[in-house]
Amino acid sequence: MTQVSSTRPIVSVRDLGMVFPVPGGQTVALQDANLEIMPGEFISLIGPSGCGKTTLLRLMADLVRPTSGSLSVNGETPDAARQKRAYGYVFQAPALMDWRNVLSNVKLPLEVMNLPREGRDARAREMLKLVGLEKFERSYPWQLSGGMQQRVSIARALAFDPPLLFMDEPFGALDEITRENLNLELLRLWRETGKTVVFVTHSISEAVFLSTRVVVMTARPGKIEGVVNIDLPHPRGEDSREDPRFFQYATEIRELLKKGHA
Amino acid sequence: MATRAVSLPVAGPRPTLGVALLTVATLGLLGLCVLLARLAQSSAQAPVAGWPWLLGVAALFVVGAAGVRQVAQGESRAAKIVPAAAALVLFLLSAEALLRAYNVPTGLIPTPTHIAQALWAARTVLLLDAYYTFVLEALLGFVIGALLGLALALLAVRFRFLERGVLPYAALLSSVPIVALAPVVIKAVGLGWSSKTVIVAITVLFPVVINAVHGLQSASPLYLDLMHSYAASPVQTFREVRWPAALPFIFTALRVSSTLALINAIVAEFFGTEGHGLGFRIQIEVGRFGLDIVWAAIVVASVIGITFYLLIQLLEQRTLHRRV
Amino acid sequence: MTTAAPDSPLAAAPASRSRRASNAGPMLAVAALALLLYWPVMLLANRGVAQRALDSGADLGCKTALACATQLRNPVIPAPGQFLEGFRALTIPPTAPTSAPYNMLVTGGETLLGLSLASLLGLILATLLVRSRSFERATLPWLIASQTVPIVAIAPMLAVLLGQYGVQGFLPKAIIAAYIAFFPVAIGMAQGLRSPDPLQLDLMRTYRASPGQVFGLLRLPASLPYLFTSLKVAATAALVGSIVAEISTISFSGLGKMLAENSRASDTVALWVIMVYSAVLGIALVALIGWLEKGVTRWRPAR
Ligand SMILES: Nc1ncnc2c1ncn2[C@@H]1O[C@H](COP(=O)(O)OP(=O)(O)O)[C@@H](O)[C@H]1O
Numbered sequence: 001m002t003q004v005s006s007t008r009p010i011v012s013v014r015d016l017g018m019v020f021p022v023p024g025g026q027t028v029a030l031q032d033a034n035l036e037i038m039p040g041e042f043i044s045l046i047g048p049s050g051c052g053k054t055t056l057l058r059l060m061a062d063l064v065r066p067t068s069g070s071l072s073v074n075g076e077t078p079d080a081a082r083q084k085r086a087y088g089y090v091f092q093a094p095a096l097m098d099w100r101n102v103l104s105n106v107k108l109p110l111e112v113m114n115l116p117r118e119g120r121d122a123r124a125r126e127m128l129k130l131v132g133l134e135k136f137e138r139s140y141p142w143q144l145s146g147g148m149q150q151r152v153s154i155a156r157a158l159a160f161d162p163p164l165l166f167m168d169e170p171f172g173a174l175d176e177i178t179r180e181n182l183n184l185e186l187l188r189l190w191r192e193t194g195k196t197v198v199f200v201t202h203s204i205s206e207a208v209f210l211s212t213r214v215v216v217m218t219a220r221p222g223k224i225e226g227v228v229n230i231d232l233p234h235p236r237g238e239d240s241r242e243d244p245r246f247f248q249y250a251t252e253i254r255e256l257l258k259k260g261h262a
Numbered sequence: 263m264a265t266r267a268v269s270l271p272v273a274g275p276r277p278t279l280g281v282a283l284l285t286v287a288t289l290g291l292l293g294l295c296v297l298l299a300r301l302a303q304s305s306a307q308a309p310v311a312g313w314p315w316l317l318g319v320a321a322l323f324v325v326g327a328a329g330v331r332q333v334a335q336g337e338s339r340a341a342k343i344v345p346a347a348a349a350l351v352l353f354l355l356s357a358e359a360l361l362r363a364y365n366v367p368t369g370l371i372p373t374p375t376h377i378a379q380a381l382w383a384a385r386t387v388l389l390l391d392a393y394y395t396f397v398l399e400a401l402l403g404f405v406i407g408a409l410l411g412l413a414l415a416l417l418a419v420r421f422r423f424l425e426r427g428v429l430p431y432a433a434l435l436s437s438v439p440i441v442a443l444a445p446v447v448i449k450a451v452g453l454g455w456s457s458k459t460v461i462v463a464i465t466v467l468f469p470v471v472i473n474a475v476h477g478l479q480s481a482s483p484l485y486l487d488l489m490h491s492y493a494a495s496p497v498q499t500f501r502e503v504r505w506p507a508a509l510p511f512i513f514t515a516l517r518v519s520s521t522l523a524l525i526n527a528i529v530a531e532f533f534g535t536e537g538h539g540l541g542f543r544i545q546i547e548v549g550r551f552g553l554d555i556v557w558a559a560i561v562v563a564s565v566i567g568i569t570f571y572l573l574i575q576l577l578e579q580r581t582l583h584r585r586v
Numbered sequence: 587m588t589t590a591a592p593d594s595p596l597a598a599a600p601a602s603r604s605r606r607a608s609n610a611g612p613m614l615a616v617a618a619l620a621l622l623l624y625w626p627v628m629l630l631a632n633r634g635v636a637q638r639a640l641d642s643g644a645d646l647g648c649k650t651a652l653a654c655a656t657q658l659r660n661p662v663i664p665a666p667g668q669f670l671e672g673f674r675a676l677t678i679p680p681t682a683p684t685s686a687p688y689n690m691l692v693t694g695g696e697t698l699l700g701l702s703l704a705s706l707l708g709l710i711l712a713t714l715l716v717r718s719r720s721f722e723r724a725t726l727p728w729l730i731a732s733q734t735v736p737i738v739a740i741a742p743m744l745a746v747l748l749g750q751y752g753v754q755g756f757l758p759k760a761i762i763a764a765y766i767a768f769f770p771v772a773i774g775m776a777q778g779l780r781s782p783d784p785l786q787l788d789l790m791r792t793y794r795a796s797p798g799q800v801f802g803l804l805r806l807p808a809s810l811p812y813l814f815t816s817l818k819v820a821a822t823a824a825l826v827g828s829i830v831a832e833i834s835t836i837s838f839s840g841l842g843k844m845l846a847e848n849s850r851a852s853d854t855v856a857l858w859v860i861m862v863y864s865a866v867l868g869i870a871l872v873a874l875i876g877w878l879e880k881g882v883t884r885w886r887p888a889r
Pocket residue numbers: 020021022027028029047048049050051052053054055056222263264265266
């Protein structure tokens with residue numbers, strides 16, 4: 001599962017900048033960001049609050065337009081990639097629709113994209129099985145715990161089989177144990193589907209545990225401080241956390257974060 | 263957390279163009295109105311067909327709407343206020359022109375200028391009517407109903423029995439139409455203004471009781487526990503926790519009731535008065551097709567209603583120290 | 587979810603159900619108390635009228651004011667016997683065009699038709715409000731102001747106007763009911779159409795959803811709870827509107843017509859009976875909407 005293939009990058013960010021006008025001035029949310037993501041990679045963006053992680057992800061997803069620089073997704077502009085439904089997005093909150101049960105929440109993208117009616121149920125069930133919620137397809141969101149809701153939203157993002165997955169602190173609001181379980185599940189999903197994942201997190205250990213590469217960002221102005229290659233073997237499990245290299249990487253990331261703070 | 267909705271690029275605001283369009287539309291409509299008034303004075307011959315005027319008014323209205331669209335862009339103060347004012351002016355002028363163009367009898371639908379004239383001509387009568395309807399009936403009834411409602415709510419919170427036995431009825435009775443209540447109360451209390459005061463008080467009572475009880479019980483259990491840990495007296499707990507928690511709920515009820523009070527006073531007057539009040543005036547004048555007076559009465563009632571509402575809202579803001 | 591009473595920290599469905607059950611006792615006790623108080627209050631209220639009637643030498647078939655208080659033709663408060671008699675007279679047979687149940691159904695029908703019209707109109711208006719910012723800025727202040735305006739005061743005039751233009755029968759009352767009800771519906775719906783989370787809107791954008799899909803799959807379903815809340819407010823208002831409309835037009839049926847007739851004839855007992863029927867209708871309309879709401883918004887936790 002190493003990505004030594006010489007294919008073109010799936011995401012390529014060049015001198016990207018984003019400035020928001022705010023009352024009485026402006027906020028530089030992102031400055032001169034450069035990054036190339038290869039197909040099949042698991043990239044984590046890590047950094048303190050307000051360093052532009054969400055902004056970078058939203059730029060890639062064409063939810064906002066950059067004020068400077070350029071970026072391409074799947075070799076196209078983000079807009080064209082979105083038009084081709086090239087990525088699934090998992091938000092910080094589950095953002096499920098209260099009036100749809102679990103199954104029909106997962107079917108939502110299939111409906112919007114007018115995919116064949118017959119295949120929808122089967123596909124949605126398959127995704128629910130992948131996140132271990134096949135028993136809850138008739139439940140409504142309010143009947144699920146936060147962790148389960150977030151798993152539904154991951155199933156929903158996977159339902160239309162996009163090659164790319166953007167995840168913005170998907171496990172930020174969960175307790176440690178649920179979070180570690182979901183981390184394992186996410187890694188399994190990533191291995192099984194071969195998708196490219198861009199993952200935003202606050203947690204150093206989560207980033208090290210999940211990623212092939214960790215992009216360390218710092219705030220004011222938001223910029224990329226450095227990139228750390230995580231050379232831990234796959235598949236990873238609980239024992240990966242015991243690996244001495246795990247601590248090395250974590251320390252390296254912490255140093256980079258401190259550097260930005262100074 | 264950047265969770266704001268995507269803002270798609272919009273055409274840049276062009277307020278000067280908007281103001282120009284609005285000026286053209288307003289002056290044009292004004293011109294049409296003056297022209298129509300002149301025509302009506304000078305010529306005794308059969309009226310001209312309505313449709314050319316309709317086209318003219320429609321065209322100018324569209325121009326005006328385009329102007330409103332332009333001035334409504336952006337976040338400036340003007341962009342928030344001017345469109346509403348312009349819309350009102352455009353609407354009034356268009357109504358005036360169309361009603362004149364189609365020779366709609368003033369007895370049927372009076373033009374805005376006729377209403378203004380009626381308002382001025384009947385001002386003393388209308389003010390006296392307003393005194394009866396608002397001060398004696400709506401305001402007095404509102405105060406009585408609110409005070410009774412608060413007292414009842416306090417009792418209901420203090421005595422669980424009352425809460426369980428009375429509150430469900432209050433919730434039920436709040437969906438009873440007041441028109442059903444009015445004739446009975448008027449027969450019982452009499453045709454004078456006090457019967458309307460009673461009706462208003464009854465209709466204000468229910469929402470106040472329901473909301474006040476809800477509010478008094480909305481105090482967070484955490485705060486109640488905190489007061490308990492201080493060994494606070496019931497009075498202290500009430501003053502520091504329950505009452506502040508209830509105030510927003512009570513004000514919501516008061517705000518809603520403030521408009522209901524006036525409306526219900528007017529409707530109650532339809533069922534019998536001693537010859538005073540805006541509702542009485544409306545009913546009498548509808549009967550003899552004096553619709554300009556009817557509209558004038560409605561304008562008076564609206565102004566009073568909005569003022570009363572805003573005053574309650576101001577009181578709310580002052581009391582709660584926050585913007586609503 | 588309703589706020590729990592401080593002494594029962596467990597809110598949610600089962601607790602509130604048990605609480606409702608425990609309300610029955612106190613509610614019955616209060617009802618019994620009200621019935622008990624009814625007699626003395628009625629006697630007290632009617633005694634004055636009876637005394638005056640006796641003083642004027644009318645033959646009521648009774649001697650003292652207190653004895654006559656239950657037999658007045660126009661009591662301030664009818665005696666239970668009188669009320670039951672009036673109730674029977676106005677109820678049986680229920681299919682007669684002069685019976686209160688029949689007229690209640692007519693008024694209820696007008697109000698429901700009016701509410702449907704109001705929902706349609708409210709939906710259109712709310713869509714415009716949400717779609718166009720300039721429309722919102724131009725009209726919203728007036729829509730809000732109109733809520734403080736006694737719109738129902740326009741009903742008599744509107745009734746006359748519609749009659750002049752040949753709109754007759756069922757429809758003018760429904761139109762007036764709709765006219766009164768559509769403002770709260772429009773405001774509530776606009777609030778509901780705006781209620782989706784920005785994240786949900788972003789989600790639809792990542793799917794490249796068309797504006798129609800965003801509306802149909804997100805905004806509209808999200809607005810349903812708001813619609814029902816505002817419909818409950820609107821229902822009572824619309825009922826008042828259709829009754830006022832019945833009074834002010836030449837009507838041949840409806841509770842409003844009955845009210846007007848009996849008010850003119852000073853038949854107090856009948857007015858009391860009609861009041862009870864109107865109350866039942868008002869409560870039934872709100873209950874009907876609540877029932878519809880339960881059916882349509884089945885996804886929500888039971889409250
Ligand atoms: N829509 C916006 N308007 C104004 N400022 C914004 C907007 N979105 C983000 N920002 C600002 O940009 C900076 C980076 O935000 P964000 O990308 O959300 O940070 P992170 O996700 O790393 O916590 C913050 O200072 C934030 O306040």
